Amino acid sequence: MGFRYIVEHMEEDENTPRSLPEWVVLEYQHMRALAGASSTVHFTHLSQASTDSLTALFSASPQPSSSESGLAAAYAHTTPILPFLSSMQIPLERVCLLDPKAPQEISPADAAEFDCFLLGGMLGDDPPRDRTSELRALGFPSRHLGPVQMTTDTALGVTKKVVEDKIPLSEIPYVDFPTIRFSAKESVEMPFRYISQDGSPLLPPGMKDLLKRDLDRGFEF
Secondary structure, three states, X not given: OOOEEEEEOOOOOOOOOOOOOHHHHHHHHHHHHHHOOOOEEEEEOOOHHHHHHHHHHHHHOOOOOOOXXXXXXXXXXXXXXXXXXXXXOOOHHHEEEEOOOOOOEOOHHHHOXXXXXXXXXXXXXXXXXXXXXXXXXXXXXXXEOOOOOEOHHHHHHHHHHHHXXXXXXHHOOEEEOOEEEOOOOOEEEOOXXXXXXXXXXXXXXXHHHHHHHHHHHXXXX
């Protein structure tokens, strides 16, 4: 049996009717594949519109009843993290906050210490704004994932590799600040750390096309 991965949505528009941007949806979808079919991913503190749109999206692809789909079951909630944990009867001390400022790095031994791993959604600010401080103040035990900022889906994928696949943090291959090339003259540099997949950054499916569309829009006058 896998773990629960919880993403507390940290955007400032969390209580507005606005739904999630496309790049966020791609990252959140990617987390299901990264977590794997034995685990569960919960997205908390979403607006009602975002909860509805993610629920519809997750329903369009099957919630796995076996490992055949390769996807984690995923659920969207308007409830913030503390009431959510209370509703699930999960004690605070069994939840590990992934915090860049934690004194101790995550290790395979943490699989015995924790049942849930908590991430702050929208960790991809450049420069970082330390939104995790809001979760840090709640008193969770914490671990860090190294000195270089990751996207939220990458952070989940790295956590899974350490606690479920038993790969030490230092042995995971990374690509830092990759340049995504679309043509000889078009490229964009990503200011984050990614898991390396055959030497290339492991991006969510559809992310490269989205970056290209955003780049093309930037040239429109």
